Amino acid sequence: METAYESTKKRKQAAQKDIAEPVKKYRIKSLRKREELSGFLFISPWLIGFVALTLGPLLFSLYVSFTNYNITSKMDFVGTQNYHNMFFNDGLFWTSLWNTLYFVAFSVPLTTAGAILLAVLLNQKIPGIKVFRTIYYLPAVLSGVAVYLLWMQLLSPSTGLVNTALSWFGIRGPAWLFDPEWTKPALIVMKMWSVGGGMLLYLASLQGVSKAMYEAADIDGASAFRKFFHITLPMITPVIFFDIVTSLIGGFQIFQEAYVMTENGDGGPVNSLLFYNLHMWNKAFEVFDMGYASAMAWFLFVIVLGLTVINLKFGKHWVHYGGGDEK
Amino acid sequence: MKRVSVLFISILILLGMLAGCSGSAGGPQEESSGDSSAQKGKITLNFWTFWGSETRRPVIEKIINDFNQSQDDIYVKHTFLPFGDIWTKNLAAISAGNPPDVIINDINSVQHRAKNNQSTNLSEYIKDDSFKDNFYPRLWDTVLYKNEPYAVPFNTDTRLLFYNKKAFKEAGLDPNKPPKTWDELEAYAKKLDKKSGDRYERIGFYPLWGSFGPPSWLMNADNGKGFLSKDNEVQINTPEKLEGLKWLKSWNDRIGAENVNAFKAEFGSEQSNPFIAGKVGMWVDVATFYTQIRDFGKDMDFGVAPMPAKTSDARHWSDGGGFVAEIPKGAKHPKESFEFIKYLTGEQAQTYWASKNFDNVANKKASEDALSKLSGNDKMVYKEAVDNLQVTTMNPVPADAPDYQNKINPLIDAVLLGKEKPENALKKAQSKVEQSLKK
Structure with a gap:
């Protein structure tokens, strides 16, 4: 049996413990809190910017996608009507989605392969290689509208440089930007021109591949071909992965090219260059249907998110990170 | 002491950011036009x-x-x-x-x-x-x-037919008699064509260059009636517009889409406007196009006339x-x-x-x-x-379907490229626009 004294003592101890513990915790917490506070203060410029300028509008547009918002006169909740119209009543939506998928499906693999090929070529040790590197990187420095205008001249059907060059080989070039069958290929060719940016990343990672592996392969008598596919490629997969993820996201955002290179920015012959974002832009700023445009934007987000998740999932199976931590 | 200074610095940075934001709001280029x-x-x-x-x-x-x-x-x-x-x-x-x-x-x-x-x-x-x-x-x-x-x-503004008088004389046409009807326009255009081998050196006329697009021509064909009536009645699939569309297509067939595209790609800056450069004999444009002729076409001998009418008893409909x-x-x-x-x-x-x-x-x-x-x-x-x-x-755009033309244009593009029959295109366009106006 417990005596009254003992029980009182126990209670006292317990009470003391109760008091003592919080005091200790309070001290730690307050130090952590203060550190946290200054941490938040340090990143507050970014935080405020993100909340006010990105997160706020982002959530606003999500809400807007369920309304008939037109900026100036109305904002009534219409449920999923915008999404319904998108899938069932707007033929141009499907056209624009198809055009965008077509562009992404060809341009992403081609530019990735092109950049790798270029990087491997420019990784050779020959005199003057730095000059070549600079030359191939240059197009990536030039930007935007000026490049598109230049390409409109290059792709001109009868006097453009592209078709002139083709005619030297007896090929009669297509009308590129005027023939709906060739408008998208024309844009993809144009994109190939600026693989220099990706090339730079690959070049850096190629130079990080350990020489020891090539030496070991040489001793085993591996051919250049085998060395490329069994050493070089696996070693640069992290960069390939990064490049594919980012250029896939970028590919879906194609807009300027079509806006600048088609008459009145209306999507080219037979809407062959009406990309998703161009259609969205027209809906938002030509007819002020912000609700619909926001719905389109969120649907594109879902597509890109889905593809990126798939990418990350499958990435595990083919991306090789040197330095262990493999599962 | 340290903590205080950390706090102080971070607040300072924050204030600096805010000040920077408020100070750099770039307004449009303003210019007052007086004292x-x-x-x-x-x-x-x-x-x-x-x-x-x-x-x-x-x-x-x-x-x-x-x-x-x-x-x-x-x-x-x-x-x-x-x-x-x-x-x-x-x-x-x-x-x-x-x-x-x-x-x-x-x-x-x-x-x-x-x-x-x-x-x-x-x-x-x-x-x-x-x-x-x-x-x-x-x-x-x-x-x-x-x-x-x-x-x-x-x-x-209003669209007019500009024509090159020098080219008219060269082709044996009366420089003071511009074409009045579609038939005359076509006959004149053929006479004004100049070819070397397979390539055109001069194209007499092509209806869709300049600033009179398919909607304008179909309006001209249909007695001044646009795609929509004043009460937003859809009038796209009419016999007159069908004839007009077939007529537009016939130019592509005669000249060849490739030649059309090749020529078109060369229209760039004002200095190389094909009409002013003498590469196209007749050209439809707004009246202010004249200032380009004046500034870039040295002493060019040109005339200006109303739009040709579909038939001799139709009016010379233009649009603005x-x-x-x-x-x-x-x-x-x-x-x-x-x-x-x-x-x-x-x-x-x-x-x-x-x-x-x-x-x-x-x-x-x-x-x-x-x-x-x-x-x-x-x-x-x-x-x-x-x-x-x-x-x-x-042709004011209807308040309820401001982008109705987006539904018509690709169909007309398809006809001109020979990928769709004119009959089908107009029928589809009619029902699509009707649908979008109903919504």
Whole structure:
């Protein structure tokens, strides 16, 4: 049996413990809190910017996608009507989605392969290689509208440089930007021109591949071909992965090219260059249907998110990170 | 001590950021068109236009100056915004509650803006019922939404047929007899064609170059009826329009789509306009195209005529656009703004604008007065343009389906490329547009 004294003592101890513990915790917490506070203060410029300028509008547009918002006169909740119209009543939506998928499906693999090929070529040790590197990187420095205008001249059907060059080989070039069958290929060719940016990343990672592996392969008598596919490629997969993820996201955002290179920015012959974002832009700023445009934007987000998740999932199976931590 | 300084520094950085943000708000390029001391005690009106070119800017700024000097209470400040930015900037400014007081905007979409609450109803400020009689009735019609004016027409344009007289003589055609009908147009065009081997050195005429697109030709074919009637009745699939579309397609078949594209790709800057360069014999464009001929085509011998009609008993239908002055919704001084609009669209300012730009102005009297101030080629082109207003239609976009043309254009593209039958295309276009108007 417990005596009254003992029980009182126990209670006292317990009470003391109760008091003592919080005091200790309070001290730690307050130090952590203060550190946290200054941490938040340090990143507050970014935080405020993100909340006010990105997160706020982002959530606003999500809400807007369920309304008939037109900026100036109305904002009534219409449920999923915008999404319904998108899938069932707007033929141009499907056209624009198809055009965008077509562009992404060809341009992403081609530019990735092109950049790798270029990087491997420019990784050779020959005199003057730095000059070549600079030359191939240059197009990536030039930007935007000026490049598109230049390409409109290059792709001109009868006097453009592209078709002139083709005619030297007896090929009669297509009308590129005027023939709906060739408008998208024309844009993809144009994109190939600026693989220099990706090339730079690959070049850096190629130079990080350990020489020891090539030496070991040489001793085993591996051919250049085998060395490329069994050493070089696996070693640069992290960069390939990064490049594919980012250029896939970028590919879906194609807009300027079509806006600048088609008459009145209306999507080219037979809407062959009406990309998703161009259609969205027209809906938002030509007819002020912000609700619909926001719905389109969120649907594109879902597509890109889905593809990126798939990418990350499958990435595990083919991306090789040197330095262990493999599962 | 350390903690305090960390806090202090981070707050300092934060403040710096905020200050940086507020200080760097880049406004549009502003230029006041008068002495700033003159605006003391006056109401300042912000006037937005896209007239920044060397030819137009001095003209509009003189008009503003004249107005400012005549005023004791109002001072107008001109802000030039590039054509590509002005509408979106205006929209953003309206939704932010800080719009310009007066803006020059597109004439064909007045109803659309009125419906969406982007512009001010002017009926309150137009006290005089005869005010509308100052303007061409067709233009006045475009500014009405539910029978009330939301803008005042400023200028308009009309398409004319320009033809190269030297090429006419060369081809054995009478340089004083421009084609009057579609058949004549085609016959003349064939005579004006010049080929070396398979390649065209000169193409007599191609209907879709210049500024008369398929909608315009089909309107011309269908007795001046556009795709939509005044009450938004869809009239796309009509026998006349079908004939018109087939006729347009026949040009592609005769000349060859490749030749058309090859030629078209070369149209770039004004200096190489194919009509001025003599590569195309006849060309449809607005009257102000004349200033390009004047500036870039040294002593070019050209004539100007109304659009050819479909048959000899049809009218020479042409179409036009133009611009209006309006008061964006939420502008602070609508009464004073309208005062300025009245001056802008009044006889004096409009006459000055017309005689400097060869532009069709909306004010009837000014339009005619300007004629007496011109001579030579200036007068010839300007007179044709004014006369042509009789047969010029306007095609305002319906407030409920402002992008209806997006549904038609690809179908017509497909016909011209031989990928769709004209009959099917018009049928599809008709039902698609009907559907979008019903929604």
